[in-house]
Structures are given as C-alpha cells and as structure tokens.
Amino acid sequence: MKKLPNFGDERQVGFCVHCGGPTETQDHAPSKVFLDLPYPLTRPTVPSCTICNNGFSADEEYVACFIECVVRGTTDPDILDRDKVAKALRRNGSLRGRIERAKREAETLGGGRIITWHPEEDPFRRVALKLARCHAAYELNEPQLSEPDHMLVAPLPTLNDLQREHFETPPDTGVWPEVGSRAMQRLVIADGAYSEGWVLVQDERYRYMTVGAGSIMVRGVFSEYLAYEVIWDR
Numbered sequence: 001m002k003k004l005p006n007f008g009d010e011r012q013v014g015f016c017v018h019c020g021g022p023t024e025t026q027d028h029a030p031s032k033v034f035l036d037l038p039y040p041l042t043r044p045t046v047p048s049c050t051i052c053n054n055g056f057s058a059d060e061e062y063v064a065c066f067i068e069c070v071v072r073g074t075t076d077p078d079i080l081d082r083d084k085v086a087k088a089l090r091r092n093g094s095l096r097g098r099i100e101r102a103k104r105e106a107e108t109l110g111g112g113r114i115i116t117w118h119p120e121e122d123p124f125r126r127v128a129l130k131l132a133r134c135h136a137a138y139e140l141n142e143p144q145l146s147e148p149d150h151m152l153v154a155p156l157p158t159l160n161d162l163q164r165e166h167f168e169t170p171p172d173t174g175v176w177p178e179v180g181s182r183a184m185q186r187l188v189i190a191d192g193a194y195s196e197g198w199v200l201v202q203d204e205r206y207r208y209m210t211v212g213a214g215s216i217m218v219r220g221v222f223s224e225y226l227a228y229e230v231i232w233d234r
C-alpha cells in the first residue's frame with residue numbers, strides 16, 4: 001500500500017486515538033505480530049500514548065497465535081506455518097497452554113473426530129476495537145473515542161453466503177469521504193493495495209475497509225480467517 005499524507009484537519013489527530021491522551025508514540029495498525037517477514041514497506045500509523053500503545057501487546061499476541069492455531073488445527077509450534085507464532089508459543093508456554101485449553105475434541109456422528117475452539121472473547125474484542133479506532137482515524141480522519149454501537153468478531157467460514165457477500169462488499173453510500181482524508185485519496189489516486197473498498201496490508205495476513213458515511217464502519221480480516229466489523233452510529 002502507498003504511504004499517503006494526511007491532508008485532513010490536523011486537529012483530529014492531535015491526541016491518542018484510543019483514549020484522547022498525549023501523542024507520545026505512533027501506533028501501527030496492525031502490529032507486526034499479525035504480519036510476516038518481509039513486512040510491507042508502509043503500515044498505517046496513528047498517534048497514541050505510551051500506555052495504550054503498549055497495552056495491547058498481550059492481547060495481540062494471544063489473538064495472532066490463536067488464529068494461526070485454529071487455521072492449522074494445532075498448537076504444536078513444529079506444525080504451524082507462521083514462524084512468528086511458532087516462536088511465540090515456544091517462548092511462552094503459558095500462552096500455548098491457554099490456547100490448548102480452548103481446544104475441544106469431540107466425536108462426530110460418523111465416528112470421526114472434530115476439533116472446536118473456544119477463545120476468550122475479550123482479547124478479540126479489544127484488538128478489533130483498537131484496529132477500528134486506528135483505521136477510522138487514519139483513513140477517515142474521524143477518531144472515535146466512544147464505545148462503538150455495534151461490534152462483530154467471527155470466523156469467515158461461519159458466515160453464510162449472503163452474510164459473506166454483505167461483509168465483502170462496501171456499502172454503496174453514494175457519499176464521498178472527507179476531502180483530504182486518506183480514504184478520499186485512495187479513490188482518486190491509483191493505489192495497487194486498494195481494491196473494491198479493501199486496503200490490503202499484506203496478502204493472506206491482513207486487510208481492512210473503512211466507510212464514513214452516515215455512520216463510521218470498519219471491517220477487517222486476519223489470515224483470511226477471522227473477520228471483524230465495528231460501527232459507530234452518528
């Protein structure tokens with residue numbers, strides 16, 4: 001994706017996008033744990049205070065590791081695809097145990113084995129909200145400090161065809177984003193990472209979409225497996 005300057009109102013980005021506090025650091029969306037080497041040359045960055053910036057790390061590691069374990073059907077680091085996750089689970093036995101405990105095996109009617117996973121919901125919701133706040137500020141120049149009105153976190157395979165099509169397709173709002181915002185620039189500048197409303201940060205790892213008309217909506221997908229949607233009504 002291209003690094004786009006912010007031509008929007010600078011007053012909108014003069015505070016931590018998570019808590020309204022000081023702008024001590026730059027928060028990356030997403031953080032590296034969700035991406036593989038080589039990293040994309042540019043990632044969205046937004047102002048953040050140090051406490052918020054550091055405060056998401058444990059949740060992000062849990063979510064990134066959990067997704068990889070579910071996709072591969074195991075917590076065994078030797079079998080996982082993503083090096084970063086394998087290393088994290090080797091280093092952090094308690095994290096591996098936490099994910100292993102979320103795994104249930106059951107017998108199917110046909111006598112086969114089926115694995116189901118029961119994640120802790122809160123880390124997923126915190127990570128989704130963090131990213132939604134980053135993208136709302138970065139793309140739309142519309143930081144959202146309040147609690148969202150709607151939030152969904154779900155594996156893509158659990159959506160039926162209609163839900164999936166709805167999720168993948170940007171709503172046809174007919175309203176253009178704020179002049180100067182990055183979302184506006186993506187409409188008028190050819191950005192190879194921008195397709196059908198989605199911004200691709202890294203293939204197979206992370207993509208997101210923002211819509212700022214009527215309400216503020218952010219959607220994202222991790223590892224083409226886990227989807228989230230966060231909406232602030234206005």
Ligand SMILES: [Zn+2]
Pocket residue numbers: 016017018019020021022048049050051052053
């Ligand atoms: Zn903060």
